[in-house]
Amino acid sequence: MNDVKKALTVIANWKMHRTISEAKKYVTDLAPLIQGSLSQVYLAAPFTMLSEIAPLCRASNIVLGAQNMNDHDEGAFTGEISGKMLKDAGADFVILGHSERRTLFHESNDFVNRKVKKAIDVGLVPVVCIGETAAERDSGNTANVLSYQLRYSLAGVNSEQIGRIMIAYEPLWAIGTQQAAMPAVAQEMHLFCRRYIEDQYGKYAAEKVSILYGGSVKPDNAKVLSEQKDVDGLLVGGASLSVESFEKIVNFPNGIL
Numbered sequence: 324m325n326d327v328k329k330a331l332t333v334i335a336n337w338k339m340h341r342t343i344s345e346a347k348k349y350v351t352d353l354a355p356l357i358q359g360s361l362s363q364v365y366l367a368a369p370f371t372m373l374s375e376i377a378p379l380c381r382a383s384n385i386v387l388g389a390q391n392m393n394d395h396d397e398g399a400f401t402g403e404i405s406g407k408m409l410k411d412a413g414a415d416f417v418i419l420g421h422s423e424r425r426t427l428f429h430e431s432n433d434f435v436n437r438k439v440k441k442a443i444d445v446g447l448v449p450v451v452c453i454g455e456t457a458a459e460r461d462s463g464n465t466a467n468v469l470s471y472q473l474r475y476s477l478a479g480v481n482s483e484q485i486g487r488i489m490i491a492y493e494p495l496w497a498i499g500t501q502q503a504a505m506p507a508v509a510q511e512m513h514l515f516c517r518r519y520i521e522d523q524y525g526k527y528a529a530e531k532v533s534i535l536y537g538g539s540v541k542p543d544n545a546k547v548l549s550e551q552k553d554v555d556g557l558l559v560g561g562a563s564l565s566v567e568s569f570e571k572i573v574n575f576p577n578g579i580l
């Protein structure tokens with residue numbers, strides 16, 4: 324399966340960082356450095372700056388997206404942002420079910436699932452995050468946790484829609500810890516996810532779906548992680564905050580044309 328590797332997808336997840344002027348400077352500085360890169364560069368920015376940096380991103384082949392959304396188009400949901408609003412502001416993708424949202428804001432698989440379906444409806448690519456805690460891994464429960472999260476986050480998504488989704492495997496023990504998964508562990512988990520998709524949706528869907536790794540990705544481990552057969556991309560938090568390190572992650576794995 325997946326004999327020919329896809330172009331690598333590298334997503335910067337800024338989390339709650341950057342002002343509008345800082346974001347504009349970052350995109351302006353990054354753009355010339357990634358020109359000709361074989362990787363597809365995505366940027367998940369905070370809501371406030373989406374419409375401000377959308378033209379800059381469009382001009383430099385950076386795919387712009389958001390880090391969360393609500394599952395309704397509109398309504399009395401104080402403080403929430405809809406997928407429709409994200410599209411309107413220039414976003415083309417959205418991270419959903421990030422472990423920080425699941426843990427800190429108590430988002431359930433069911434809520435994530437409703438958002439996934441809404442994102443597809445409004446034309447956003449959902450990047451669906453899954454991952455196990457250290458305790459779940461230590462107790463031998465990783466496979467159960469991942470398949471449960473996949474089953475309920477993707478419930479009702481059909482085999483045509485699954486091709487428009489990305490899955491991000493982000494083990495919680497690797498996020499922000501400087502302890503990325505060993506490449507062989509990432510490969511094993513990505514293969515597990517791909518087999519799950521194959522079982523549910525068939526071989527074609529399993530080959531088409533992109534499975535990204537996230538958790539302490541840095542310039543010095545990006546290459547080896549991205550060389551793993553079933554790693555189609557990287558979701559980068561801390562190391563995406565500086566243009567210098569993010570550019571290295573984007574360019575090292577595939578090289579510059």
Ligand code: 13P
Pocket residue numbers: 336421493497498499500501537538539540558559560561562
């Ligand atoms: P770090 O790269 O800072 O570990 O964060 C990973 C992450 O949560 C990306 O979504």
